Amino acid sequence: IIRHVLSNDLEECFMVETAGFPPEEAATRETIKLRIDTFPEGFLIAEIHGRVVGILNSGATNKNDISDEELKQLVGHDPAGKSMVVFALAVLPEFQKRGIARQLMANFVDEARQRGKENILLLCKQHLIAYYEKMGFTHVGLSRSTHGGAEWHEMRLVLQK
Numbered sequence: 001i002i003r004h005v006l007s008n009d010l011e012e013c014f015m016v017e018t019a020g021f022p023p024e025e026a027a028t029r030e031t032i033k034l035r036i037d038t039f040p041e042g043f044l045i046a047e048i049h050g051r052v053v054g055i056l057n058s059g060a061t062n063k064n065d066i067s068d069e070e071l072k073q074l075v076g077h078d079p080a081g082k083s084m085v086v087f088a089l090a091v092l093p094e095f096q097k098r099g100i101a102r103q104l105m106a107n108f109v110d111e112a113r114q115r116g117k118e119n120i121l122l123l124c125k126q127h128l129i130a131y132y133e134k135m136g137f138t139h140v141g142l143s144r145s146t147h148g149g150a151e152w153h154e155m156r157l158v159l160q161k
Contacts, residue, residue, distance in 0.1 A: 002107045005036050005043040005057075012052035013045065020055075020090025027088060032057070035087070039077065042084065044108055046091070046100045054091040056104040058084050065144070066121050066154065084112045086122035105135055109157065118160050123152040 005013065013036070014029045021027075027035070035043055035057045046054030060081035086108070091100045112120055124132055129139050137155040 001047045002044055002103060003047065005040050005045050005055075007036055009045060009052055010036060013043075013055050013057075016052060016055045016090050016092055017088060019092050020088070035059075039079065041079075041111075044104050044111075046095075046104055048095065053095040054089075054100045054104050056086060056089045056101075056108050058086050058108070060084050060117070066123065082117060083119040083121050084108070084117050086120060089122075102135065109136075109159070113159050116160070118158070120157040120159065122155050124155055126151065126153055129153055129155070 010029070010033055014032050017032060018026045039057075039059055042058040042060065044056045045052050059077040060079050061076060061083055062078060062081045063076065063083075066083075066085050086105075089101055089104060091098075091104075109120060120137075122132070122137070123143050132155045133139065135157070137157045140154040140156050143152040143154045
């Protein structure tokens with residue numbers, strides 16, 4: 001089941017986040033709560049037998065540069081922004097390779113189109129560029145972001161021209 005997040009999903013969402021990202025990159029419990037409370041319509045979860053096994057959370061902006069760390073804290077978030085910005089797409093390790101992340105993204109893309117958004121933007125590591133390209137994203141280039149001390153690449157999916 002793919003559905004929007006509820007406030008009582010916080011702990012399970014935090015568990016998926018910390019299982020999916022190294023400690024220096026994972027969002028804190030407080031940040032996950034902020035994203036749930038501020039923009040639940042941009043936060044999808046995948047659920048199997050009542051258990052949260054995957055998450056996709058986001059914000060919206062009119063900015064083209066998404067390297068700003070403050071955006072991850074929803075500073076500058078504008079629900080009416082032309083672009084959706086994916087902050088995290090993660091699936092518990094034991095549920096990976098089943099198409100759950102792809103389904104979360106497909107639902108997210110459909111909803112963004114229905115809301116009249118122009119783009120979906122995200123940052124990923126180099127080894128994930130081809131993965132996102134298979135979902136229709138274009139590699140824009142190296143980002144200025146140094147989140148968690150890593151090198152990030154910007155990806156863009158154009159929804160409307």
